[in-house]
Amino acid sequence: MDVNPAHIVTVTDFSSETLQSMIAHLEFSTAFEHLVYREAELDAIWTITGFYLRAAPDSDQRRQVNHLHDGAHQAHDLVADGRPREAAAILRRFL
Amino acid sequence: MLSQQENELLTETNCGTPAGQYFRRFWLPALLASEVPAADCPPVRVKLLGEDLVAFRDTQSRVGLVHEFCPHRGASLFWGRNEECGLRCVYHGWKFDVNGACVDMPNEPPEYGFENKVRITAYPTCEYGGLVWAYMGPADRIPELPKLEWARVPAAHRYVSKRFQETNYLQAIEGGIDSSHSNFLHATVDAFRVTDSYVEKVKSSTNLRAKYHLMDKAPRFTVKKTDYGLVIAVRRNAEEDTYYWRMTQFLLPSHTMIPHQKGLSIHGHCWVPRDDETCWVWTMSWNPDQPLSSEDRDAIANETFVHTQVDPVTFRPLRNKSNNYMIDREQQRTTTMTGIHGFAAQDQAIQESMGAMVDRTQERLGTSDTAIIATRRLLLQEIRGLQQGQEPAAAHHGDAYWVRSCSLLLSRQIEFDEGARDLMKAEVYRCS
Numbered sequence: 307m308d309v310n311p312a313h314i315v316t317v318t319d320f321s322s323e324t325l326q327s328m329i330a331h332l333e334f335s336t337a338f339e340h341l342v343y344r345e346a347e348l349d350a351i352w353t354i355t356g357f358y359l360r361a362a363p364d365s366d367q368r369r370q371v372n373h374l375h376d377g378a379h380q381a382h383d384l385v386a387d388g389r390p391r392e393a394a395a396i397l398r399r400f401l
Numbered sequence: 402m403l404s405q406q407e408n409e410l411l412t413e414t415n416c417g418t419p420a421g422q423y424f425r426r427f428w429l430p431a432l433l434a435s436e437v438p439a440a441d442c443p444p445v446r447v448k449l450l451g452e453d454l455v456a457f458r459d460t461q462s463r464v465g466l467v468h469e470f471c472p473h474r475g476a477s478l479f480w481g482r483n484e485e486c487g488l489r490c491v492y493h494g495w496k497f498d499v500n501g502a503c504v505d506m507p508n509e510p511p512e513y514g515f516e517n518k519v520r521i522t523a524y525p526t527c528e529y530g531g532l533v534w535a536y537m538g539p540a541d542r543i544p545e546l547p548k549l550e551w552a553r554v555p556a557a558h559r560y561v562s563k564r565f566q567e568t569n570y571l572q573a574i575e576g577g578i579d580s581s582h583s584n585f586l587h588a589t590v591d592a593f594r595v596t597d598s599y600v601e602k603v604k605s606s607t608n609l610r611a612k613y614h615l616m617d618k619a620p621r622f623t624v625k626k627t628d629y630g631l632v633i634a635v636r637r638n639a640e641e642d643t644y645y646w647r648m649t650q651f652l653l654p655s656h657t658m659i660p661h662q663k664g665l666s667i668h669g670h671c672w673v674p675r676d677d678e679t680c681w682v683w684t685m686s687w688n689p690d691q692p693l694s695s696e697d698r699d700a701i702a703n704e705t706f707v708h709t710q711v712d713p714v715t716f717r718p719l720r721n722k723s724n725n726y727m728i729d730r731e732q733q734r735t736t737t738m739t740g741i742h743g744f745a746a747q748d749q750a751i752q753e754s755m756g757a758m759v760d761r762t763q764e765r766l767g768t769s770d771t772a773i774i775a776t777r778r779l780l781l782q783e784i785r786g787l788q789q790g791q792e793p794a795a796a797h798h799g800d801a802y803w804v805r806s807c808s809l810l811l812s813r814q815i816e817f818d819e820g821a822r823d824l825m826k827a828e829v830y831r832c833s
Contacts, residue, residue: 314622314768338626338782342775349402349766349774356765382402386778 309333311340317350320358320374324351325397332385332394341385344393348382374400403761403777411780412569412758414674415451423784424450425538426796427654428546429673430683431526432456432533433563437464441483450537451676454524455479457499460486464533465499468522472503478521497521531561532683542792545799547629547652550827551669551687559687560701562708565716566749569758570655570680571777573672576748577657578649578772580635584618586747588738609662609808613637613645622771625818628794628801629653631779632825633772634817635660639810646817647808648825651776653783653795658806659707663824666697667805668707678757681716684708684745689828709745720746722753803827 307327311334315327328347335344355375362368377400381393403411414421429449436445437458444457446469453469455478465488469477476492483489487504489496495516496505501523506516525536525543530552536543546552551559566573576582584593591599592615603611617637625632631651639645647660658669671683684707686697693701700706709718720726726741726749733740741747766774783793795801807824811817 312623314771317768338778339624339775342624342771342778343768345774345778346766346768346771349764349770350768352402353765353767379402383404386407 311335311337311343314343315347317347317354320351320355320371322401325400329394329397329401332381332390332397335385335390341388341390344385344390345382348378348385348393352378352382370400402764402766405762407777407781408761410784411777412571413677414570415677419784419788420780421450422538423780423787423793424654424674425536426542426787426793427538427544428527428529428534428536429654430532430563430671430681431466431535431673433561434464434528434531434533437533441485444479444481444483444488446479448675449535449681450674452537455481455488456526456533457481457483457488459483459488459499463499464526464528465497465501466524466526466533466535467497467499467501471495472519472521495519497523499523499526530685531556531559542796544796547656547795547802548799548827549652549656549669549802550689550805551667551685554687554689555692557692558689559685560693560697560708561683561685562701562711563716564682564684564709564711564718564745564749565675566680566682566753567678567722567757568680568752568755569677570672570674571780572752572755572759573680573682573748574651574655574657574776575773576752577659577670577672578633578651578776579770580622580633580647580649580660580772581618581620581769582751584615585738586751587744588615590736590738593738608665609645609810610647610660613639613810614647617645619769622769623817624771624775626779628798629804630656630795631772631775632804632818633775634821635772636817642813643810644813645808646811646821648806648817648821649772650804650806651772651779652802652804653793654780656802658804660806660808662808666693669806670707682745682749704743704745706744709743709749718746718749721749726750 307330309330355371377396381396384393432447440460440462444455447454447456455469456466458464471490473495481488481490487496487498494507498504501521503516503519509515526533606612621636623634630653633649635647637645650658655672661667666686666688669685673681701708711718726746729740739747805827807821811820
């Protein structure tokens, strides 16, 4: 996987591929700018899962997405706190 | 998104708040010098960071900025007489100089010497770039003035306006650095739809913004932390082998610059908290090489771009919330996305529609909001740093502000900071 923490991961869905790319970028992020990009990606995941949850009927998948939505929020706050590797560990639970 | 605690930390700037302390470490634009045009002219009210103040120009042409209310019984000094190097309260005659010293107290026996014991809060001021700037922080931390290009060009090369906005300062800044909104909010209907006639019209344009800005509605963002704040670089696809780059600066604590194209005038803003729910929007247009052109003056007079007409006393825009910004629904149907005339009124309408203070715990951000996220994080870092005793470095490095925004076409192989390095340096060629 091509990982450059100075690039923003394109987040158009919450697939495993997208999450894997985000996790890999979180692992390599150190600078202020990197953390800003990671926060933007997590914001995007939280937004996309939020839109899904508004429309989805009650189901197992909905419950899983709900967990991911909450996990993205937690990971977001960890990145904001300068702890990207802990944020990566949270996302890894959803692979 | 932000937590509630972070949102409060960023947006509350009254006395004693962490962000309020932070803003008070910088020189801030307080009023137009022309609001107090002559020695002993009438005083004017000024509200900054939640504090009610009065500005006056004394007999020696020094500008005083003091708390509005007389320490005696709380009467407003706005009604005061500006006379013989001081502002005299017309209730009982107490008089204060520009430094806040009580220099006369005629209703008390002179032997009591009360006037030597009484002071009113007064803030240091200086005149710079046609504005009166104020420093409202600790006396032993006086910062340097920011070496901003617009403030150092000859007066004929610049135009500065001031308007009152009914929002917290932060959402105004966030509008200023958000490059993607202009593809929608400030677009014509033809440009938004990228119609054939629009493409034909801009095909041979030398104005890069007209030509490329609307062709790629999903720009890519890059941010870089700098000595003065941030440079926000936004990349759009242009020709097959080129990108169209627009570089915006965010300069601490609340200045921004609009990307400019070499040869044209430059524009910028400073967003100063008035209180937590309103702010002053300062807008600057300048040309470092020559006096502003007749086209620039026409754009100002006709409100077509960043300036808008205001009430000369309150500085409230004539197009405002109470008259729905004079929206023209027919124009919206046929010509422009908003039907509201001028970029400034369009920005103000949208930002005020979000409420005085946005609840940022409920936002739905995406990667196009990278600049906004970066600005918030930088401000939070700075505010928390000051809480821990770390003084803001930018406040003491005025030279760091000697920069300029830019926009240009670059080969896809060249990084923006390399390709735009020279264009981002400020240069005043014929500075007086």
